[in-house]
């Protein structure tokens with residue numbers, strides 16, 4: 103039994119999913135907000151019921167999705183008691199054990215990167231967050247970090263685990279995925295064979311630039327990632343409808359598209375795309391064409407050519423009307439078709455102006471002008 107290891111390239115963060123094979127009860131460790139669609143998909147694919155969303159600490163470089171996972175997947179949020187994550191429903195102390203099905207995961211207080219940081223032990227695996235990295239360790243220069251505490255956590259807590267314990271870090275910046283306690287004890291460049299004073303000197307000399315998102319990430323993570331501008335949780339699930347696979351919010355559509363899970367087809371006219379703007383990477387298959395808005399006689403053939411077999415298709419128009427008709431037609435053609443709500447520009451407001459009431463651009467999703 104090995105954990106499912108997932109990677110966020112933007113922050114080089116590892117997220118882990120572990121589960122009990124009999125009950126399918128699962129735990130997620132350090133989930134990332136921008137990866138929530140991927141993580142929900144992983145849970146669905148493996149038939150898992152998420153019981154716990156765990157944080158190793160309050161992250162400084164990315165925002166957690168724990169709060170959203172609680173609402174969408176029914177998980178309970180848990181965080182180290184010393185991290186100040188007041189929204190977590192279970193505040194963990196050293197030695198606390200969480201059950202998921204017949205499995206158990208145990209919290210180890212490993213301060214140093216932050217004062218509250220924890221590692222989690224499951225079977226012969228340890229999830230070390232930013233305490234122990236492969237051939238490295240978390241920095242100690244902000245958020246109540248302490249090199250002296252980290253030295254103790256590494257040498258007196260983690261290195262006391264059996265040598266064959268597999269180490270799963272919270273980040274890796276060089277593409278490494280796992281290590282072992284024995285290997286880190288023998289060769290970790292920062293701590294192996296080093297005295298406390300030598301370790302502290304190494305950490306003091308690092309002089310790393312602050313994480314780029316620290317100002318927004320820490321406050322958000324102290325509230326389990328729930329922010330005023332977080333999309334409503336229900337907008338991250340497709341809404342089933344009759345006639346096609348479902349309606350999706352622009353945000354969810356972007357997540358599916360970015361993750362390569364769906365083809366994005368823009369059904370607006372050539373003129374709209376050229377003059378108003380377009381989504382880079384979207385495929386143009388007009389539903390109707392300007393002038394006259396006559397039906398595109400080649401729609402079926404062009405759509406079928408655009409969507410590889412087995413792929414979902416997301417249909418985008420100006421405000422979500424033509425895309426419904428196009429999604430219904432795509433369904434008749436045998437495709438798994440979703441309508442993107444609100445379209446590229448949304449509905450007009452009281453001044454008959456678009457882009458002010460929803461839409462792809464309104465939500466700040468990527469787009470360009472020709």
Ligand SMILES: N[C@@H](CCC(=O)N[C@@H](CS)C(=O)NCC(=O)O)C(=O)O
Nearest residue numbers: 162163232238239240241312313314
């Ligand atoms: N460059 C990254 C941050 C890298 C960083 O500072 N990582 C932290 C964890 S959030 C760390 O402890 N790094 C240890 C190291 O790089 O040695 C960003 O701007 O987000």
